[in-house]
Amino acid sequence: MEVSKLDERPERLIDVVHKQIHTEILGGNLVAGDQLSVPELSRQLGVSRGSVREAVLQLVAEGLAEERPRRGVVVAKIGPDEVRQIHEIREVLEGQAARLAAELRSAELCDQLDAALREQSQAIDSADAGGYADTDSHFHAMLAAACGNPMLGTLIERLHTQMQVALDRVAEAAEHRCLGHDELNAVADAVRAGDGDAAEKAMRAHIRRTRQKVATAQEDNK
Numbered sequence: 001m002e003v004s005k006l007d008e009r010p011e012r013l014i015d016v017v018h019k020q021i022h023t024e025i026l027g028g029n030l031v032a033g034d035q036l037s038v039p040e041l042s043r044q045l046g047v048s049r050g051s052v053r054e055a056v057l058q059l060v061a062e063g064l065a066e067e068r069p070r071r072g073v074v075v076a077k078i079g080p081d082e083v084r085q086i087h088e089i090r091e092v093l094e095g096q097a098a099r100l101a102a103e104l105r106s107a108e109l110c111d112q113l114d115a116a117l118r119e120q121s122q123a124i125d126s127a128d129a130g131g132y133a134d135t136d137s138h139f140h141a142m143l144a145a146a147c148g149n150p151m152l153g154t155l156i157e158r159l160h161t162q163m164q165v166a167l168d169r170v171a172e173a174a175e176h177r178c179l180g181h182d183e184l185n186a187v188a189d190a191v192r193a194g195d196g197d198a199a200e201k202a203m204r205a206h207i208r209r210t211r212q213k214v215a216t217a218q219e220d221n222k
Helices: 013-026 038-045 049-062 080-103 107-125 129-145 150-170 174-193 196-220
Strands: 065-068 072-075
Touching: 013 038, 013 049, 038 049, 049 065, 049 072, 049 150, 080 129, 080 150, 080 174, 080 196, 107 129, 107 174, 129 150, 129 174, 174 196
Parallel strands: none
Antiparallel strands: 065 072
16 A cells, blocks of 8 residues: 655645545545554655644544554445445435525525536546536535535535545446436525425435446446
8 A cells, every 4th residue: 555645745744644545445445444644644744743643533533443442543435335324314315405405595506506507518528437426426416505504414414425526436437427417407406495394305316317327337346
């Protein structure tokens, strides 16, 4: 296991250390079961052990890493059962967030959603799976931030972080990208209309279908 040495030292070094390890996990360089050794990561990243220790604890709090007896902290495994459970929770929480965002809608939010969907459409046209995944994440994050309930937004962010590896994998399917884009358009239409019921229904349908797609992808990869 090797991770890239950091090139910059911002004010909050812990944040950039966390981001680097987070990126290595999502990118597949660090996989489930890999040990997140504080001394080794400190050496590879060229930073203090204290910064690495705090970053690793943050990953544990987010569910991307877990403590194991006699092994310390390792990259967490997000298996089929965990994926199902996370999606079931996301369906409820993000449906509620979409409802609240619609009821609190603003012109600024609608413009931001439209911009994200335009960018996503361009990613689909260019078969850019990474671009699609990024715009999907951004769309969900904007609704969570606009729902008027910071605690709800924090819960949604954590669950989405845990799901990111699986979500990036299904984004590689062109059919999923097209269907997902249509579903998010339906959410945005409901938000613009201030229709909380329709926004919640559309978001729940989107996450439910994504859950089915992720389950299929995991089954195919066995």
